[in-house]
Amino acid sequence: MNSTIPATPELSVIVPAFNEAEGLAAFLAQLFGVLATCSDSYEVWVVDDGSRDATWERLRGELARYPQLHGLRFTRNFGKEAAILAGLRQVRGRAVVVMDSDGQHPPSLLPQMLDLWRSGKAQIVAAQKANRDTDSWLARLNARLFNGLMHTLTGLDLEGASDFRLLDRRVVDTLLAFPEKIRFFRGMTVWTGFTTVPLAFDVAPRIAGSSQWSTAQLMRLAVTAITSYSAKPLSIVFRLGLFGMLAAFLLLLQAVYSWFTHVAVSGWTSMTVVVLFFGSANLLGIGILGAYLAQIFDEIKGRPEFLVGEILPAPAITTQHDITASKTI
Template identity: 45%
Template sequence: MDLERTDFVSVVVPAHNEAEGIVGTLKEIARVLASCGVKWEIIVVDDGSRDGTFDRVRDLAAREGRIKALRFSRNFGKESAILAGLRVARGQAVITMDADLQHPPRLIPLMLEAWREGSRVVDGVKKNRAGDGIAARLRAKAFNAVLSKMGGINIHDSSDFKLLDRVVVDALANQVPERRRFYRGLADWVGYSHASIPFDVEPRAQGVGKWSLLKLIELATTATVSFTSAPLRIVTLLGLLTLVFGFSVGTEALIGWFRGRAVSGFTTTISTLLILGSFIMISLGIIGEYIAKIYDEIKARPYYLVEDSVGFSPGKSEDFVPAQPRNAGAN
């Protein structure tokens, strides 16, 4: 399907310490967008990089005015970077993708075609994960399956590689105020019509991955706490089961005492106490995560702070709020 030149497409690229490959990534995205025959802009959100990523983007933006950038005052996280990009993007369609070319730009025309056919959200769905071992793939599949089941959302093999219609962008940027955000889940939670495009995760073009095990655990915790209260219900259920177990053991011991049998089993008693103590500590930890989320919401600190920008006018607030929805084909 031909794409009208009046369509305006924004591409949001969160980046953290991607100086080595960011220029090549932006050039490839720009090349694909130019081939689509649409008006476009690329917005790089530098999430507190320390390797000169922003300077590389600034130099490229000086030669190509449709490339813009925001630089955070520190590392606020990828979720905040995506939110910042959505807030300033002006396109009728907004695409979010990684800065390392693992999300292939060649799929952008297919995403635009699905959007033009009526889909409000076009999800890039991972078929194969380059560089991931079997254990990592199984962990990802298990987590996505469990969260989808408990949270009532569909994130099976989904990614941050998405196209969002203007209506969806405004909903995520303006009507979802929570601080601990999980973009993949929220993009499904808001509803609207969805389409999926499968893709193979490409090897990184340059550099190394920035996701440590600790960051992955933090993301999984945020996603779980944001979309389901099932862990709290599990704690309650385990507490009831423990109560039944304790009542049964206590009843047996009491009957034995009345019948004159000595109640022995010091090792068993200590083991039981240790297990119960561990269960209590884990339960407190789960409850603590939910309390921490409430605490973060109450503080109401900004999602991020912008230290510098390229292609925006710092003195004009309209450059830092989403554009109003425009009808397809409008100038």
């Protein structure tokens, strides 16, 4: 480890990156420019989530410029949640900030976040988006649907929330102690209940490139988040089953009445609608059960959340997590 960095720096910054080669150097220049003015001891960990461009090569080229900079590269793309977890396992700071590498999480907000933490007013400083003017209409629609589903099914209010937040060391240690492998960082920090202070910020334009999030990826994240924090979908299926039983009982009464009164049962349209509705409901219920079973299946397999391909500068292997990762590569 670089000797210029204290054994326990005041601040650690985790920066997940995926295909950010174009803007990485400019982002790091902004970040280190702000850090030099707001903290005497800090470290920055950039976690390359299996980028397919030159992100890792650009990061390697920046190491000589910034002694406090470190890099970790996955063997493949494991996802942003895994990248955040990898960063949390590496950092040593008394306060830890997680922020994106595309420039939309402004480094200029760091002094305010640190001041709130230093004052003892907050164990978590949650930066919240004041607006989404830089997002496309589809991205805004996806975010609205995602936040609405999360609030309805889990009770977690994530409106305007982002992964851009400062965590006290106690919060970090608590998150690392959680045994589950499938994680939703934003929801986990809210669930802990530690003292949280929101801090609004305007989303800046991306430094370069375009968003790597697709609608399909957001849907997968929504399924993971909902099944991790709520069993309400299962209760909805149960209620739908009760409704189906009631509807079937009413149809049975109608059929018996028609038989006794010698009145022919009316046409096939209503019967077709009923069959299609409850057939679709059954498939939906099976799909929801399958999502929970898949969650359980991934947990009990016991595979590591990620595999580390390279760390820069190369540290001595001292932690159990590092030993395990090294043996599996």
